Amino acid sequence: xxxxxxxxxxxxxxxxxxxxxxxxxxxxxxxxxxxxxxxxxxxxxxxxxxxxxxxxxxxxxxxxxxxxxxxxxxxxxxxxxxxxxxxxxxxxxxxxxxxxxxxxxxxxxxxxxxxxxxxxxxxxxxxxxxxxxxxxxxxxxxxxxxxxxxxxxxxxxxxxxxxxxxxxxxxxxxxxxxxxxxxxxxxxxxxxxxxxxxxxxxxxxxxxxxxxxxxxxxxxxxxxxxxxxxxxxxxxxxxxxxxxxxxxxxxxxxxxxxxxxxxxxxxxxxxxxxxxxxxxxxxxxxxxxxxxxxxxxxxxxxxxxxxxxxxxxxxxxxxxxxxxxxxxxxxxxxxxxxxxxxxxxxxxxxxxxxxxxxxxxxxxxxxxxxxxxxxxxxxxxxxxxxxxxxxxxxxxxxxxxxxxxxxxxxxxxxxxxxxxxxxxxxxxxxxxxxxxxxxxxxxxxxxxxxxxxxxxxxxxxxxxxxxxxxxxxxxxxxxxxxxxxxx
Amino acid sequence: xxxxxxxxxxxxxxxxxxxxxxxxxxxxxxxxxxxxxxxxxxxxxxxxxxxxxxxxxxxxxxxxxxxxxxxxxxxxxxxxxxxxxxxxxxxxxxxxxxxxxxxxxxxxxxxxxxxxxxxx
Amino acid sequence: xxxxxxxxxxxxxxxxxxxxxxxxxxxxxxxxxxxxxxxxxxxxxxxxxxxxxxxxxxxxxxxxxxxxxxxxxxxxxxxxxxxxxxxxxxxxxxxxxxxxxxxxxxxxxxxxxxxxxxxxxxxxxxxxxxxxxxxxxxxxxxxxxxxxxxxxxxxxxxxxxxxxxxxxxxxxxxxxxxxxxxxxxxxxxxxxxxxxxxxxxxxxxxxxxxxx
Numbered sequence: 001x002x003x004x005x006x007x008x009x010x011x012x013x014x015x016x017x018x019x020x021x022x023x024x025x026x027x028x029x030x031x032x033x034x035x036x037x038x039x040x041x042x043x044x045x046x047x048x049x050x051x052x053x054x055x056x057x058x059x060x061x062x063x064x065x066x067x068x069x070x071x072x073x074x075x076x077x078x079x080x081x082x083x084x085x086x087x088x089x090x091x092x093x094x095x096x097x098x099x100x101x102x103x104x105x106x107x108x109x110x111x112x113x114x115x116x117x118x119x120x121x122x123x124x125x126x127x128x129x130x131x132x133x134x135x136x137x138x139x140x141x142x143x144x145x146x147x148x149x150x151x152x153x154x155x156x157x158x159x160x161x162x163x164x165x166x167x168x169x170x171x172x173x174x175x176x177x178x179x180x181x182x183x184x185x186x187x188x189x190x191x192x193x194x195x196x197x198x199x200x201x202x203x204x205x206x207x208x209x210x211x212x213x214x215x216x217x218x219x220x221x222x223x224x225x226x227x228x229x230x231x232x233x234x235x236x237x238x239x240x241x242x243x244x245x246x247x248x249x250x251x252x253x254x255x256x257x258x259x260x261x262x263x264x265x266x267x268x269x270x271x272x273x274x275x276x277x278x279x280x281x282x283x284x285x286x287x288x289x290x291x292x293x294x295x296x297x298x299x300x301x302x303x304x305x306x307x308x309x310x311x312x313x314x315x316x317x318x319x320x321x322x323x324x325x326x327x328x329x330x331x332x333x334x335x336x337x338x339x340x341x342x343x344x345x346x347x348x349x350x351x352x353x354x355x356x357x358x359x360x361x362x363x364x365x366x367x368x369x370x371x372x373x374x375x376x377x378x379x380x381x382x383x384x385x386x387x388x389x390x391x392x393x394x395x396x397x398x399x400x401x402x403x404x405x406x407x408x409x410x411x412x413x414x415x416x417x418x419x420x421x422x423x424x425x426x427x428x429x430x431x432x433x434x435x436x437x438x439x440x441x442x443x444x445x446x447x448x449x450x451x452x453x454x455x456x457x458x459x460x461x462x463x464x465x466x467x468x469x470x471x472x473x474x475x476x477x478x479x480x481x482x483x484x485x486x487x
Numbered sequence: 488x489x490x491x492x493x494x495x496x497x498x499x500x501x502x503x504x505x506x507x508x509x510x511x512x513x514x515x516x517x518x519x520x521x522x523x524x525x526x527x528x529x530x531x532x533x534x535x536x537x538x539x540x541x542x543x544x545x546x547x548x549x550x551x552x553x554x555x556x557x558x559x560x561x562x563x564x565x566x567x568x569x570x571x572x573x574x575x576x577x578x579x580x581x582x583x584x585x586x587x588x589x590x591x592x593x594x595x596x597x598x599x600x601x602x603x604x605x606x607x
Numbered sequence: 608x609x610x611x612x613x614x615x616x617x618x619x620x621x622x623x624x625x626x627x628x629x630x631x632x633x634x635x636x637x638x639x640x641x642x643x644x645x646x647x648x649x650x651x652x653x654x655x656x657x658x659x660x661x662x663x664x665x666x667x668x669x670x671x672x673x674x675x676x677x678x679x680x681x682x683x684x685x686x687x688x689x690x691x692x693x694x695x696x697x698x699x700x701x702x703x704x705x706x707x708x709x710x711x712x713x714x715x716x717x718x719x720x721x722x723x724x725x726x727x728x729x730x731x732x733x734x735x736x737x738x739x740x741x742x743x744x745x746x747x748x749x750x751x752x753x754x755x756x757x758x759x760x761x762x763x764x765x766x767x768x769x770x771x772x773x774x775x776x777x778x779x780x781x782x783x784x785x786x787x788x789x790x791x792x793x794x795x796x797x798x799x800x801x802x803x804x805x806x807x808x809x810x811x812x813x814x815x816x817x818x819x
Contacts, residue, residue: 054643
């Protein structure tokens with residue numbers, strides 16, 4: 001645990017220094033080095049530790065979830081440092097370093113109030129990163145993000161009060177080992193905590209800031225937000241529900257966010273907003289995995305999604321720069337061969353086409369799912385493939401010829417393929433010919449079904465600030481009522 | 488009704504009032520004020536959990552046997568207040584920036600302007 | 608229609624939360640915190656929690672505060688500044704500022720230095736010192752005051768304070784360094800951080816006040 005603390009402290013100190021000196025990028029690389037060494041030292045053995053003395057100390061616990069997220073964030077840090085795309089202000093690198101440091105600390109934390117502070121810090125850095133270019137649309141997206149997540153965190157704070165008053169502890173380790181009696185106050189407290197975490201974690205109806213915040217932010221920032229920052233809310237959801245043993249709530253949230261995200265994707269014309277809705281729907285798989293107790297599958301899906309969504313967003317950034325437009329129809333024929341290939345590979349990975357990372361992670365969740373959930377998962381895969389038919393217009397279209405200019409993104413592609421193949425080799429249960437064939441057939445059927453819709457551009461109702469907030473309130477009320485009446 | 492129960496009730500009502508302002512007012516500044524009132528309500532609720540009837544503050548040097556208030560909720564509140572202050576400052580800075588460039592504080596029009604900018 | 612939906616959902620929320628909250632009271636006895644406070648060399652239970660057991664929360668929170676100020680700085684810097692300097696107040700405010708400022712500064716230092724013993728601590732101390740700066744700004748004019756306080760020095764102080772907190776925090780967390788002196792040091796550093804942060808808010812909001 002000492003090594004983890006030292007690594008995180010290194011990230012924070014080097015990040016803060018980055019505001020003062022002109023070589024923030026080099027400092028960021030130094031932080032990456034420190035973090036990697038710390039990872040290598042703490043990873044074996046999954047240590048548990050307490051920060052502080054007494055009953056109120058903050059418990060930290062290394063587990064498969066924490067270890068996977070450390071790996072993912074260190075790798076993405078490397079990619080973002082190597083991927084050059086125009087000049088960024090100096091404080092961009094400092095903020096990114098601090099963001100990675102906070103992520104590293106959030107995934108280890110087992111304390112509801114420490115999770116609150118960590119989530120606030122991650123999203124505060126995220127607000128600054130979304131608005132970093134200072135365009136009015138981005139500043140507005142950031143402000144919307146701020147207002148909606150602050151409302152969620154007000155619920156979370158009330159929930160901390162309820163849980164503490166009922167159980168006199170904030171530590172999830174203690175709560176799960178002592179299994180307190182589920183008094184009405186405690187059940188309400190849990191529902192409030194879940195509401196707050198869901199508002200941070202990009203769950204549909206709770207987090208309708210996500211389409212604009214991820215869609216309008218600069219591309220590398222969107223990649224970071226989608227692959228790491230929203231996952232912190234999901235991690236909090238998983239930790240809380242695991243401590244109290246209430247997986248069914250996560251299953252319900254996962255179903256809602258999975259299907260509604262796909263519904264919005266069918267009509268979205270802006271490339272990055274389209275990808276943002278896809279993030280909301282993909283989080284459904286992760287929540288289903290955590291809710292069903294498929295802890296490894298859910299973690300694997302979170303990591304796989306982190307890799308291919310980062311790839312998609314970074315490629316989308318290149319596409320938008322090449323076509324000088326945010327709209328998918330205007331990209332056709334204007335983007336380079338490399339970008340088209342990257343977008344296509346990302347889309348294949350997200351649909352779950354076999355050797356890539358998406359397939360292995362989906363297989364791990366499907367392996368433990370009860371029969372009705374298997375049907376739901378196939379429906380989700382069909383929907384994903386159908387909605388991504390819209391994006392496949394780009395790779396299949398005409399355009400300037402192929403030429404490798406962004407090696408960092410190809411490293412990401414290699415990681416997507418490599419983790420997928422590693423998954424297939426180490427879990428032979430998911431590599432059966434029948435399963436592989438099903439996955440291919442589902443993707444092909446989805447694309448064929450989605451193809452007629454791919455030129456559609458109706459206008460779905462937009463989630464403006466008031467509607468989004470009202471949705472958050474109604475959804476939290478539903479969760480509160482469910483928890484209150486279920487005792 | 489004890490002091491702490493009425494404070495907790497007031498806290499919850501304040502949260503609802505703040506959300507009401509956030510939903511019904513159209514101007515950005517009013518919305519941010521509503522958000523601040525709501526977070527004040529959450530803080531009041533937490534502080535109310537620290538109080539015990541006839542309690543002393545959580546300081547040493549009082550005679551033995553007097554019940555003490557619970558220091559943990561007070562400590563949590565200290566942290567939460569600073570976080571709310573920080574986010575309020577940032578959101579007001581964003582509000583200034585948006586007002587200066589789009590010349591409106593009405594959120595509906597801000598939303599439209601943002602969407603127009605991204606429709607290119 | 609919209610108003611009905613809003614009032615309805617909020618009334619239901621308040622109702623269900625109140626039913627839950629009524630079930631929480633009366634609360635049990637406070638946990639025993641005095642042993643904990645002694646272990647950290649504090650006489651104030653809240654200080655023992657904030658600067659002792661849950662020091663890590665406090666560190667993260669100080670970073671939230673500092674980053675919000677960074678955000679204010681970078682958001683408002685590109686905007687146009689108010690052209691005419693404020694006319695400094697004459698008379699009462701000026702006289703009183705001279706009179707009150709030393710008291711404000713001493714009081715803030717007292718709160719920072721005695722925060723582990725009684726009511727007080729770094730945050731109130733910083734907020735009070737910041738309001739002292741507000742008083743000074745009203746007396747002198749914000750432009751003149753911001754010329755006299757060097758931006759670079761302030762930034763150095765701000766980031767230096769966080770760096771110091773982080774280093775001391777690691778020392779305390781990993782090597783078990785504890786004691787009253789450390790708590791005073793924490794409070795002073797937090798006080799510096801909050802004072803500078805308050806000044807940033809004051810200065811940037813003041814010099815970018817504008818008209819629509």
